[in-house]
Amino acid sequence: MTYAVWIPLLPLLGWVVNGLWGQRWGRRPVAAVACGTVVAAFAVGLALLRALSALPPDARHVEVDLYRWFAAGPVAVPMRLLVDPLSVVMVLVVTGVGALIHIYSVGYMGDDDGFARYFAYLNLFMASMLTLVLADNLVVMFIGWEGVGLCSYLLIAFWFTRPAAAAAGVKAFLVTRLGDVGFLLGIFLAFGIFGTVEFGAMTRDAATRLPLGGAAAVALCLLLFLGATGKSAQLPLYIWLPDAMEGPTPVSALIHAATMVTAGVFMIVRMHAVYLRAPLAMDVVAIVGAVTAIFAAASALVEPDLKRVLAYSTISQLGYMFLAVGVGAWGAGIFHLTSHAFFKALLFLAAGSVMHALGGTTDMRQMGGLAKPLPQTAAMFGIGALALAGIPPLTGFFSKDQILSAAFRHGDIVLWAVGLAAAGLTAVYIVRAFVLTFLGAPAPSAAGDAASAHAPHEAPPVMSVPIQSLALLTVLGGALGLSFTRPGVLERFLAPVFVASAPNPAEAGGGGSEVLLVSASIAVALAGVGLAWAIYRMRTLRGESPAVHAVLAHQFYVEDLYNAVVAAPARGLARAFELFDREGVDGLVMVIARGVGGGGAWLRRVQTGYLRQYAALVLIGVILFLAYWVSR
């Protein structure tokens, strides 16, 4: 299966080609190259799926050796890809959703000057993400990890002439960097414990090398989790994701909803054997996930910017995924990852259509009543909203419900309750977004603009077809996880990956408690929808209780806390260093320079320009020389 290397390689070539020559070509060739490479990668992914399925389940772990990267003493890092059910699933999700978003981007970015640059970066992102997903060891994964971080920065700050965008890009990069420190330390620790960082070896040896609940295991898991926190925008390193909405909407859809932010979850799933050896760490993961889920959902409730609502929603849903892996429901976490990719991308692209129709605004206070001119977009958004809220039979319901059930069965009743409450809030905020955008009376300014500027119109097919494809996947995707009597299709496919781990209590399905839990989820979701419908058709939360609104609007003052505790001291330290550099170091340099200059000026007095003086000096020198010579 060496051809697996083409999966990350094709987009990489796309990056090179578009990066070097894209500027000189027209839109069509650039779009063709960019979309073509991703679609081709998807096709290779399908081939890989077929080849893998042909193998017996316990043989579905194929290592594709590319070359020996470096070896220093006992440490050897090969450039190797791992083809197993998990990576194939991720590849298909990434390339599938990615391809749809690429096609959508052709329409969305159609009149942007940086068209070629955009697609070059997007392809580079795909290459990095696919490297991350196909990696056989932590170091190769880290290459992809860093690559997606870089592309995230490049694409968030795509319109770099806008100060807000540039600042957001830097913020994203720096915050995820903090997490990356943990990741790196985790890699080093893993080297120390296992002597290698290959996933297969670590899965095999986890039980033998890591005492259950030991400090080494906990440290390793927490360090890696720190990296995941940064990349997947969990508490406390989530602050970059809402600001990342400054980037183009397709970027938000691809990177900050469907793929990059899921890297943290994916990494933990890959390291599941290690995590199972540190129950304390898993608890931490689950708690952080649940808290983040509800916290972000609450913040989304009062957010006036449509994209930022979706950003908080992403943070919240990622919290669910971490809750899942925190209780050991690996399959459920991946399933939610997949379904979330579908409906969140759908929501983002639909929002992009709205913006495209309105000429770029994302403030919901300036929207309203858009269902009439944009019926198709409204319908698509509605489908995504229902999926997010967890209404059956859409895919969001199945995946979220699996997670909540797993939490319940794991014994974490509190976490289950928190998750349920967050689900309620989710329904409320997304319906609120829908109502504010598409229903009701058009906002005053929007009405005026619509009449004078350009009437909102539906997006062209190049944009609407991908949206519709995602809607279809959202509706049908639930089939992947349908599990009433036995685990669903996806879970069964992924099962061999987790065969080395202990039997998972969360996967044992069926029974009466299942029905109860499902009913509870549905009830909460419907209640949330109804509540939001009622409230936001009539009035806003701000009117009802300003205090609550203020707290929520400031995201529980987390950012302010950050500013005071982290940012301000850092700035002070930076200023101190700058002073030292300017006065101390620079001053020293200037003293030396001035000294040399002064000495030179003093010596310059010899240069009188008088020939005869020069001759005299030469003569004196000659005499001295002669005197010395004679005296010998």
Place this chain on the structure above:
Amino acid sequence: MGGVLVEAVLFTITAVLGVAGGVGVIAARQPVHSALALLLVLMSLAVDYLLLDAQFIAVLQVIIYAGAIVVLFVFIIMLLRTAGEAPRPRAAPSMGFAAVLGTVMASALVAAATMARGPVAPVDAAYGTVQQVGRALFHAYALPFEAASIVLVAGMIGAVALGKRAHVVTAASGGAAEPTAARVAGTAGGTRR
């Protein structure tokens, strides 16, 4: 023998004349007088060369130095018609300083000179003749000989180039000299005034 006496007398005469001429070169008010003093020095040195059995060199001295270089000097002096010297600025070495320096140097060099004792190598009649020097020039020193010819060519080219530029400067920019009327180039080489 009488040869010894003749030699000694000749040397004394040349020494006196040479030194006198040297002083004249550096002390004369008029440049022309300096040139003539230089000529005196050169001729006495030529006689010294003969005393040292360097016939070829002596002849060359007369031809090249006295015959060409001094003539060139005289030409230029006539062309430039330099006036007397203005009072000197401060930074330049004064006469006194130069005199002191000169005395020190002279004493050092003379002291060194007196240390050159040793047997005089005997030479045959062919020593210092055109043939011997010529043979050396074309055998052992052939390469420097060629180099010397290149130096001469370079000198010629340089002189022509420098001479040309004088034309361009005064003609194009109207230079420091006053505009010349239709003046027939009376002097060889055509350097304008």
Place this chain on the structure above:
Amino acid sequence: MTVPAPFYLALSAVLFTLGTVGVLARRSALIVFMSVELMLNAVNLTLVTFARLRGGVDGQVVVFFVLVVAAAEVVIGLAIIVNIFHTRETVDVDDVDLLRG
């Protein structure tokens, strides 16, 4: 060579010194030039003397080359002096101080 070598060398030394003094003390470029020629000739005398002392003709060959180079040098030097005179109306070496730092 009946007059001992030190005499020739002493004469050469005196002439050389006179030339040096002339270079230092006089301000007319032409006089300076002539003083340089004086120095060159003094050196020539030294070379010939030593050639005679050692019995070889190499010193005289060197003198030959000195002559050639001196000739070329005089040509160029005088051309330069003439140029300077044309642009600045002076042959005073102290006036040529454009290289003053």
